Amino acid sequence: MISRRSAFKAAAGIAAAGTFAVTEGAQAADKTVKVAMNLSLTGADSESAIRVGNGAILAFEDANKYGEVPGIKFDLVKFDDGTATAGQYDPAQAATNARKMVSDKGFIAALGPQMSGAGKAMSPILSEGNLAIITPSSTNPDITDPKFAAQYRPKGKAVYFRTVTTDAYQGPNMANFLAKTVGIKSVYILDDSGAYGVGIADSFQKRCGELGLNVLGRDRLDPKAADYSAVLTKIKSLNADGLYYGGVAQAGVKLAKQVAEILPKIVRAGGDGIYGVELLKGAGFPAADGWYASNASPHKDDGDKKMKEFSDRFNARFKGSPDDYTLTMYVAARAIIETVKVLQAGGKPINRDTVRDGLQAIRMANSLIGPVEFDENGDLKNKVISVFQVKKDASKPLDNMDDQFAYIGVAPMS
């Protein structure tokens, strides 16, 4: 409480100082700035979408309640890129949402998307409109890779910022972990044909080559198909030590069920696409048991005081516990608030151009996920990949991520 009250006083002081420098506009009634939030609220990823989105809701509600940026009210507007037809995120819907955001000058920044496939569709449109977006979870490296700048940011400036590390690290670091920590000798790689899945599987496969981990084959799953037994039988006949799956929950939960039956002993791992409640609920136990999953952010440490305070606040507001991408979303929202605060304090206009430039320069030394700073491509400078494994704890709720995903540690960087 004390810290919050003093923050309020400090902020009030800045506002008072601001009035000397700025025109009367700043003294007038609160100005509302709109922030767009694009998530996959329909379809297979809806549950995690809500949990992730709550991170941003909490950040802006608190900022408004405590008047953190004097004279500014934040209005968070939700967009859904999931469609019933796709059963998950739909890039076409994401592009439509991006056009809506860009055409409304009231939006100063955006949050999301969850999924890389959506990000690829949105980024060029946002670049044209110079509207910055911060993604809490889309990890495909191409979107921010300068090699593809002409495609994803035709205007040149970075507009796609991330509070997560990319698959350029997630895939390879999991390969390091499987080869060095677990000690497997051969692996078969599957992806779900989505942008995220193919990208993370590619980067995993490339690293396997460098490590000398024998890749027995690579195949692609149709996420809408029900039966993967034929390809799993093939993997069985190859006597693979490990199976790596690059993809999201839709194919992942079905795969997990069938792997448990056909390949009960294989070492199985995936990226953050399977790090979620969907695996626990959709595949259930015993099928989910034993899966390794990586996450492109530091794991929230329950012993940490700051983290506990956040978890309590989150729980009081939403009746549930935050997951790691709730944190990255919260921090993304905080980055926007901090940027607006800096602009307001400096007496600068608050619009999408100034906010983009402000985000590029923002430095948060001590956020919930550690230091936050973006490089010239929009990527987070501080890179961490965490590894988890599903270990059934029958004494706890079987669909609670914190209880059933055991934190193994940070994956080796090289």
Next chain:
Amino acid sequence: MTTGELFLQQLINGLNLGAMYSLLALGFTLVYGIMELINFSHFNVFMVGAFIALGVLRLMGLDGQIVILTGLPLVVVILVAFVVTMFSTGMIGVGIERLLLRPLRAVTGPAAMILTIGVSYILFNIILIGVGGDTRNFANPLPSVSWHFGEATLRLRDVLIWGITIVLMLGLTYFVQFTKLGKGMRATAQDPEAARMMGVEVDNVVGLSFFIGSALAGASGLIFGLYYNYAKVDMGFSAGLRAFTAAVLGGIGNVPGAMLGGVLIGLIEAGSSQLIGQAWADVIIFSILVIVLVFRPAGLLGRQAPNKS
């Protein structure tokens, strides 16, 4: 795994897929045979059937993977689930026919087919709003009995899905060929006008074919659930597309053709996953479909459809 074991296992995998596609293709081909209507709502009736079955099993206390039944209780539970699910989806089919398609029967052109696409999306969205988009776990009351041939495994539920498919196909063939109602159906299929003059209640026959077709979709939904242990709102699309292909490949309107087409597609899918890659399975399936249709436009066993004058 030896090559022989691998072959046997992929054969089993292919037959499982094939049985699933055949089952779904049966109801589809039946309605086409009577009305020359491609009923796209069939696949989402199948999906709704899976959710009804899920609910029925839950009401009987079967939820998740915990309860395993054997002997008489298993047979009773499965029978009850089949009867309730098939009756419910059958009535949905009758409802669709009576309320939506009958007023359109005199209209030629694609209107009725487009309408079934609309109905399909309505059913999809009802489930999406009512149940949600995530995967729902199905009860699995089947004991995990399996037989091993070296490293190849044949499970009880593999045998079950084959058995049920064969029984339903034989039952349907018998019904259409040898019962009075079945004869009425075939008469309607050949010439509705003449059938009406011979005293066949054409409206009832059409309603009945929708009832049976949709009941079969419900049965497929239940079997899908028991077999793959999940139900999900988008399950109808991908399975439906393969089933549709199976029906066309075998000869649309032709009951044994649907079965043959389904099994062939299942085997091709398993074979191409083993030899080339799962990613190429669709390419191969649809290439074979194109080749077969070029040389035999009526499908492998020939097309059966009403003679429109």
